[in-house]
Structures are given as structure tokens and as C-alpha cells.
Amino acid sequence: MSGFVEQALTMSDKNLSRAVMRGFKPENVPIYATLVREFAVFDRWFCSIPGPTQPNRLFLYSATSHGSTSHIKKQLATGYPQKTIFDSLHENGLDFGIYYQNIPSTLFYRNLRMLKYMFKFHQYDLKFKKDAKNGNLPNLTVIEPRYFGIIGYPANDDHPSHDVADGQKLVKEIYETLRTSPQWNETLFVITYDEHGGFYDHVKTPFGDVPNPDGNTGPAPSFFKFDRLGVRVPTIMVSPWIKKGTVITKPKGPTPNSEFEHSSIPATIKKIFNLTSNFLTHRDAWAGTFEHVVAQLSSPRTDCPEVLPDASPLRSTPTEADETRALSEFQSEVVQLAAVLNGDHFLSSFPHEMGKKMNVKEGHNYVGGAVSRFISASKEAIKLGADESTIVDMRSSLTTRTSVHH
Incomplete structure (x- = not known):
């Protein structure tokens, strides 16, 4: 296996070539x-x-x-x-x-x-x-x-x-x-x-x-x-x-x-x-x-630890979460998922890169609201007798309309 350092050197952050060859010591992940x-x-x-x-x-x-x-x-x-x-x-x-x-x-x-x-x-x-x-x-x-x-x-x-x-x-x-x-x-x-x-x-x-x-x-x-x-x-x-x-x-x-x-x-x-x-x-x-x-034992162990050791922050100067930070790629992807759950993808102004306009706190608030709204609307559809294979199609949070999709 080779190429890890060479690939890292092609990135903008040259320090990656060192980072990819490192790992965590046992005491860092107790x-x-x-x-x-x-x-x-x-x-x-x-x-x-x-x-x-x-x-x-x-x-x-x-x-x-x-x-x-x-x-x-x-x-x-x-x-x-x-x-x-x-x-x-x-x-x-x-x-x-x-x-x-x-x-x-x-x-x-x-x-x-x-x-x-x-x-x-x-x-x-x-x-x-x-x-x-x-x-x-x-x-x-x-x-x-x-x-x-x-x-x-x-x-x-x-x-x-x-x-x-x-x-x-x-x-x-x-x-x-x-x-x-x-x-x-x-x-x-x-x-x-x-x-x-x-x-x-x-x-x-x-x-x-x-x-x-x-x-x-x-x-x-x-x-x-x-x-x-x-x-x-x-x-x-x-x-x-x-x-x-x-x-x-x-x-x-x-x-x-x-x-x-x-x-x-x-x-x-x-x-x-x-x-x-x-x-x-x-x-x-x-x-x-x-x-x-x-299937190794004839009976369950009784000596398994009840409490695990504490984990200390790995950074020398721990800080609170940076809520103003731009979203990572993964966070942007779940924001896009939330947009579909929320019905915002139906808007003509809906951008396919919605997460680019949000910071972490905004993304957190948006996905939480979208999931809550989608699950609540779905449970309401169940009460109304919708078929179990139905998927609720939300409309934008600017409206209150929902529809169902089979």
C-alpha cells in the first residue's frame, strides 16, 4: 500500500502529508x-x-x-x-x-x-x-x-x-x-x-x-x-x-x-x-x-466493567463549538436531505447547494426543525388513515400544505 503521502501532498494543506502517517495513542482514546x-x-x-x-x-x-x-x-x-x-x-x-x-x-x-x-x-x-x-x-x-x-x-x-x-x-x-x-x-x-x-x-x-x-x-x-x-x-x-x-x-x-x-x-x-x-x-x-x-462462552461474563474511564479533550486549549463555522461537506449533504423533508426543494428559488449559505448553528437549527416537521406530518397522515407505504411530500415551510406520495 502506497500513495498516501503523495496524495496528501497534492492537497492545499501541506501538513496533511504528516497527518496521514499518524494515529491516536491508546491514552488518547481510552x-x-x-x-x-x-x-x-x-x-x-x-x-x-x-x-x-x-x-x-x-x-x-x-x-x-x-x-x-x-x-x-x-x-x-x-x-x-x-x-x-x-x-x-x-x-x-x-x-x-x-x-x-x-x-x-x-x-x-x-x-x-x-x-x-x-x-x-x-x-x-x-x-x-x-x-x-x-x-x-x-x-x-x-x-x-x-x-x-x-x-x-x-x-x-x-x-x-x-x-x-x-x-x-x-x-x-x-x-x-x-x-x-x-x-x-x-x-x-x-x-x-x-x-x-x-x-x-x-x-x-x-x-x-x-x-x-x-x-x-x-x-x-x-x-x-x-x-x-x-x-x-x-x-x-x-x-x-x-x-x-x-x-x-x-x-x-x-x-x-x-x-x-x-x-x-x-x-x-x-x-x-x-x-x-x-x-x-x-x-x-x-x-x-x-x-x-x-458464541465463545457457555454463559455471559459477570466481570464486564460497569464504568469506563473518562475521555479528556485532545486539544491543548479546548474551546466551545464554533457555531459560525462553514458547513462541512457531510453537513451540507444532510442539510440538502432536510430541505427535501421540509419541502423547500419545491421552491423555484431552492439552491442545490443550500448548505453553502449556512453556518453550523443555522444548519443545526434547520435540520432539527425539518426532521421534527416531517415526522409530525407523517404521524398525522397515519392518524388520517393514509397507506403505510405512503411518503409524505412536504411543501415549503412558507406554507402549511402537505401531500402524500405512493
């Missing part, structure tokens, strides 16, 4: 260091494609990016049409819940905007701890981090330029909540990243007999065939059924060249819950599964 010692870490978990955030996120719950290899704001906002593991769970009478902080980015999947899923979305701060305490967490629980940082509520998604210590605090909070839940002995907590962030890695990306998920190819000029994986990403798994210090390398199948990658998550969910639904794509049918990770 939560992860503790969880790795206490539970399991994967040393060959790869991105689904050698590409950026959004395509890899799409693979996580659908085992395909539907031909996407980059960030296409218009398509992201319109919504990707493929079937997801959420749909498979629903078909099999099982439950899922998405606990979000600013906005659920899982709404990039168009199916999840259907009325039948509106009660699956919960505000993290209001519901997660309560549901865990009462033993009411669903079969699949997804926790989305805070993507916008405002004063008093820092972003905790580990995205530059956010402090990784805030991401550590989120993981600590989730773990300690799960640890005291009556569902602890039934829980597998999975922590992973969509892509590697450009940092150096010496392990070659697998490219032998990696199946194209669904026959789609990427756009010109490369026409990527989706026949190789991306760079490794950190993946940690936590459960009282896991031995201390477990390191997982290669999967046990289903094919001799299967690897752990993001499609392993829907593949394993299908296996653990014995779903009768078909595989989502050729990719999750091929990806390695990890159900054996929680």
Missing part, C-alpha cells in the same frame, strides 16, 4: 483502548468500496450503494431506492429503532421515509436511556451521532474538525447505559466507521472475486465495477458473551475469499434472526458473518 482489552476487535474489517463516506454508509444497511461512488447531493436528498435490512426485519415481524441527535442520516434510504417506519425514529436524548433502562430496546438499535456542534452540545461524530474526545464520551455513555440495562446479556454492541479518513494503512485492499452487489457500475470516467473493497476501518464488538482480548481476523465463510466488510452487518443480522427474506444483494450473500463472536 474508551476504545478499554473496550479492545475487554472485548473484541477486528483487524481485517474493510470499507465496502475504496471510496468516501456516503457510498460506504449505504452499504452498511443495504449491501449496495446503488451505483454511487461519490457524494451526489441531489440523489442523496431524493433518496436511494434499494431494499434495506430494516425492510427485511419488518417483513419478518421484528423491530428496529433509530436514535438520532440532529438528523437521522438513514433517511438517505427512501424506503425509511414511509409512514410505516415513522415510529421507529427516536430522539436519542429523550428515549435511548429510558428504553434501555426499561428493557425496551428493539431487535436492531441504531445510534446516530451528533453531526452539528453548538455551544453546550459538541458534535460527537469524530468527523474533522470535531474533537475525538467527544466521540469517546458518546461511546462511553452508550456502553454504560447498555451495561446497566436488563437487556445487557442479550446485547451485541457494534462500533465501526464508514471509511478510513485518508490515514495510512499497510494492508492491501482485497480485490479477488469480490462480487458486484447488484449489477450497477459507477459513473464515467472510471465505471467502477464494485469488485474490490476499500481500506480497513476500526471495528470493535462488545458483549458479555465475548472473551477478553479477542482478536478476529478472517471470517469462516461463506466462501473461501469472504471478508469482513460493511455488508457483514446485514448478512449477520439475517443469520442471527433467521430472516426468511432473501439476501439484499450478492455482496451480503458473500460477506463474512460474525455471529460466532458471541
